[in-house]
Amino acid sequence: MTQPLWSPTNTKDLNITKLQEFVGVENYDQLHDWSIKHMDEFWKYVFSDSNIQGQMGSVAVQGSGFFGTEFFPEAKLNVVNTLLQGDDDQVIITAITEAGIRRQYTRQEVKRSAAKTAQGLLALGVQPGDTVAAWVPNLAEVVIYALGALSIGAVVSTASPDFGPVGVLDRFAQIEPKVLLAAASYQYNGKDHDCLSRLPEIVAGLPTLKKVLLIGANIDEYENFENWISKQNNTELNPIELGFNHPGFVLFSSGTTGKPKCIVHSAAGVMLKVLSEQRYSLDIKPKDQVFYYTTCGWMMWNWLFMALATGAGIVLYDGNPVHPNPNRLFDLAQEEELTFFGVSAKYIDSLRKLDVSPKKTHDLVKLRTITSTGSPLSPEGFSYVYSDIKPDIHLASMSGGTDICGCFVIGTPNKPVFAGEIQVPALGMHTTVFTVAGNPAQATEKGELVCLNSFPSRPLYFWGDKDNQKFKAAYFERFEDVWAHGDFAAITEHGGYVIYGRSDATLNSGGVRIGTAEIYRIVEEFDDVLECMAVAQEWQDDTRVLLFVKLKDQELLGEELIKDIKQALKVKASPRHVPSKVIQAPELPRTKSNKLVEMAVTEAINGREVENVEALANPEALEWFKKIEI
Numbered sequence: 001m002t003q004p005l006w007s008p009t010n011t012k013d014l015n016i017t018k019l020q021e022f023v024g025v026e027n028y029d030q031l032h033d034w035s036i037k038h039m040d041e042f043w044k045y046v047f048s049d050s051n052i053q054g055q056m057g058s059v060a061v062q063g064s065g066f067f068g069t070e071f072f073p074e075a076k077l078n079v080v081n082t083l084l085q086g087d088d089d090q091v092i093i094t095a096i097t098e099a100g101i102r103r104q105y106t107r108q109e110v111k112r113s114a115a116k117t118a119q120g121l122l123a124l125g126v127q128p129g130d131t132v133a134a135w136v137p138n139l140a141e142v143v144i145y146a147l148g149a150l151s152i153g154a155v156v157s158t159a160s161p162d163f164g165p166v167g168v169l170d171r172f173a174q175i176e177p178k179v180l181l182a183a184a185s186y187q188y189n190g191k192d193h194d195c196l197s198r199l200p201e202i203v204a205g206l207p208t209l210k211k212v213l214l215i216g217a218n219i220d221e222y223e224n225f226e227n228w229i230s231k232q233n234n235t236e237l238n239p240i241e242l243g244f245n246h247p248g249f250v251l252f253s254s255g256t257t258g259k260p261k262c263i264v265h266s267a268a269g270v271m272l273k274v275l276s277e278q279r280y281s282l283d284i285k286p287k288d289q290v291f292y293y294t295t296c297g298w299m300m301w302n303w304l305f306m307a308l309a310t311g312a313g314i315v316l317y318d319g320n321p322v323h324p325n326p327n328r329l330f331d332l333a334q335e336e337e338l339t340f341f342g343v344s345a346k347y348i349d350s351l352r353k354l355d356v357s358p359k360k361t362h363d364l365v366k367l368r369t370i371t372s373t374g375s376p377l378s379p380e381g382f383s384y385v386y387s388d389i390k391p392d393i394h395l396a397s398m399s400g401g402t403d404i405c406g407c408f409v410i411g412t413p414n415k416p417v418f419a420g421e422i423q424v425p426a427l428g429m430h431t432t433v434f435t436v437a438g439n440p441a442q443a444t445e446k447g448e449l450v451c452l453n454s455f456p457s458r459p460l461y462f463w464g465d466k467d468n469q470k471f472k473a474a475y476f477e478r479f480e481d482v483w484a485h486g487d488f489a490a491i492t493e494h495g496g497y498v499i500y501g502r503s504d505a506t507l508n509s510g511g512v513r514i515g516t517a518e519i520y521r522i523v524e525e526f527d528d529v530l531e532c533m534a535v536a537q538e539w540q541d542d543t544r545v546l547l548f549v550k551l552k553d554q555e556l557l558g559e560e561l562i563k564d565i566k567q568a569l570k571v572k573a574s575p576r577h578v579p580s581k582v583i584q585a586p587e588l589p590r591t592k593s594n595k596l597v598e599m600a601v602t603e604a605i606n607g608r609e610v611e612n613v614e615a616l617a618n619p620e621a622l623e624w625f626k627k628i629e630i
Contacts, residue, residue, distance in 0.1 A: 002494075004416030005386045006395065011414045016280040019045065028412050028424055029495060036430040036453060043071065043272065043428065043456065050275045050309065053081035054241065065481050067468065069454035071244055071269060078239035079248065079267045080151040083308040084111055086286070091313055094289075094336060095140040098187045098319020105140055110147065116232035117148025118239075123232075124210045126178050128153025128240065131250065133177035135159050135168055135195075135202065136296050137186040138318040141215050141225055143305060145181050150248055150267055151239035157250040160297035160592055161186045161193070165201040167614030171252050174262050175463055176208040181225065184217035189320045244268045247460055251299055251402045260615065261470060262463030265405050266456070273406040273457035274306040276427055281410045282369055282396055284340055286311030289366070292342035293321050293329060298593040299402040300342070300373070312340075326351060330358040337366045344374035345381060345397070346531075346594055349524065352384040364390050371396045371411070375595055376499045378521040379420030397422045399449075399499055401485065403475070406457045408449060408485060409497045421496035428455055433489050433497075438479045441491065446515070448503060449487040450479060488515040505598035507536050507545050514577055516598060519547065522572050523565055528555055533588050534579060535602045537630065546605065546630065547579035550588055557584035581630065587621035601625050 011017050016031070022045065025031050035042040043060040054077020063069045086092075088108035096102045105113075126132060132149045136142050136158065146156045157175055159168055161183055172180075180203070185194050196217070203212055214222040248267020252260035278284040290307045291314070294300035307314050315336050321329050321343070333341055358364065370385060370393055377397045385395045396411025399422060408431045409422045417423060425431035430452040433441040441447040462471045478484040488500045500506075500515020507514040516534050523532045530550045536543040547565070551557060562582045569577040589597050592615070603610045604625040613619040 002418055004418050005382055006391075006393070007416040008394070008414050014283050014413055015285070016283065016412065016414055019049070019280055028415050032425060032427060035427045039428060039453065046272060046276045046279075046428075047072070050272075050279060051082070051085070052272070052275075052309075053077060053085060066454045066458065066476070066483065067481075069458075071272075071454075071456045073244070075244040075268070076241040077244065077268060078151060078153075078242055079271045079309070080114070080147050080237065080239040082271065083147065083306070084114070084237070086311050090287070092308060093140045093143055093314055093316065095138075095316040096318075096332060096336075097137075097139075098190075098317075098323060103140060105144075110144060111237045112235045113144045113229055114147035114151060115234050115237040116229045117145055118151045118237065119232040119234035120228055121149060121154060121179060122152055124179060126152065126154050126210075128242070129155065129247065131155045131157060131175045131177045132179040132181075133157045133159070133172045133175070133206075134181040134296065135161060135163070135172075136181055136183050136215065137161055138294065138296055138301065138316050139183070139215060140316060142181065142296055143314075143316075145213075145225070146305065151237060153240055153242050153246060155247045155250060155264070157252075158296040158301060159252075160295035161195050162188075162295070162592055162617060163297065164614055165198050165205070168202050169205040170614060171260050171262070172202075173205055174259075175250050177206060178208060179211045179213065180206065180209055181213045181215065182222070183215040184219075187319055189323050242268075245460060249302055249405070250463060251302065251405060253402060259611070261474070263403060264460045264463055266460055269456035269458070269460075270302060270405045271306050271309055273404070273428075273455060274303055275309055277398075277407055277410055278307055278310050280427060281398075281407075281412050281424075282340065282371065283394075283413045284310045284312055284369075288312040288339040289315055289336055290340040290342075291315040291317070291333070291336070291338050292371075293317060293344070293347065294342075295592065299405050300593075302405055304342075321347060322350070326354050326356045327358065327361065330356075330362045330364070333358075333364055333367060334362045338364075339366050340369045340371070341367055342371040342373070344594055345372045345377035346375060348372055348381045348385065349378060352381060352388070353524075353527075353530070357388040359388050359390060367393060369394045369396060369413075371398055373398050373400075373407075374593065376501070376517040376521075377420075378517075378524070380521065380525065382417070382419040399487065399497075400426075403459065403485070404455070404457050406455075408451055409499075416494075418492070418494055418496060421492050421494060421498055423496050425497070429453070431497075433491050434479060434482070434484070438482075443493050444490055446488060446490045446500065448478060449485050449489040449497075449499065451483040451485065502598070505535075505602070507534060508543060514545075518573055519569065519577055519579075522568050522577075523547065523549065525568070526561070526565065528552060528561060529565075531588055531596075533585070533596050533598060533601060535598050535605060537602075538606050539580075544580040545578075547582045548585040548588065548601070548625075549582060550585055557582070583628075583630070586624055587618060589616050589618060589621040589625070591615060592617045605630065
């Protein structure tokens, strides 16, 4: 049996240990089983134990099935009361820009600014259920703006400033916001990027706007956010009570195969789900320092925002994570004495290829947890964390999505970590793997990642989706009343999970389904390969697999490397994993949250139109694939 990379040594003071003692079970597997069989008791425990402010009511779960289940139907609360409870003098936001500007905000300062924001929004006519939007870098002002809006029952939606006007309008025009928060500019990779020149087109495309607020500049057309706040005289935050299922956020699907879907979430539902993850699966405690590298265009921003409800401080960073050198985020981890460090799998694998060894160069004594998400973390990435970052760390790979603003599968601090495996299904989530026929898969058998029960952060609805048609088509067409998430996965012999890639990008080679991550982890072991992408091309009444590779330092792909790649895939995976062709590409298209977009490339190489290229971080990269003759 594979040896674990890490095993817990002291579980006495863990939040999850206290939960196990409350339930009367001895291990995680028994606890998870209880959490899905006794959903009412589990979610009531999370609500009470997390000291959520408001009236819980007597019922936690009412009804059955995904569309028939309602959570906390009697509850009256406002998430802002929970997000901002605690010592007024505690620093709860530390915001750092790429240029090194660092600002800190106490809970009292945040409360006052959020109160003024709420007053200003009310004066503009913003009512409960109205939407407000933000096209912004990852700054403290965005957190304050969101808190103020949520306190009056408004619905918040954010996008990062690297979206162009078309991408922003594809999202925000659908939800008709009354107020827009924007920034004059942002910095990335040592360069200033102007937003003001693009803002008029965005404003013109949002006729419902009553106000545009601007961070970082004073110009006649738009009001400066700080000046606007200073004009308000309300310093007492008085959030209004709302139902548990009152909408709080609109998040967007990546939109690489069509217009982005507007996914409407309950703020209370997201907070409760995220608290179940952060407090028990990741053991975040009050006074911790929590960091996640994210933009305001990724659901991890909402996830990090909700960490305020744990009593911890959150650390924001805006900019390139490896500028001016690959140690940038570890400098931040040391300086801010982080206890929790969240990044993407791609970031960890990039550091590994650059031979960065923070263990030798940085003092990470306070750091207890590293999390990885965004794409599957390779076994080599797992090993690298323990060999070169910190050996006594809980590495929690996790996977979920914008769709649920949380995780289906996650880590736990009271079980061993094995290379390449996500440790456990998340508490309260009846996650498993189904075969194509809809039967539970055997251990190590690949199939569809599914969830058999509803949960608090299940979307309320898709914006403008009559009779939930788009919602049902997105997740429930494969198996009746079972959420099929679109991940190709398997349960391991340890009870953990391996995700092999997106189901819609799964390759079919001679009738065998192959996850793209299976190919990537082998090919990216070659020193010359920075990254790669495998797609299916329609060919002679069948399909064939094409592998595109991006090489470092402008090296050219030679026959020897092609031969070595194919041999490695044949030996380490199977002959089915060997592509028909290996082709060098100058750049691989990816989303704003740094995920490869296999489907867009598949459409391009098969001569079909790619919709909504504005969703791509580097849309110009797709042009090469449209023109290539293979």
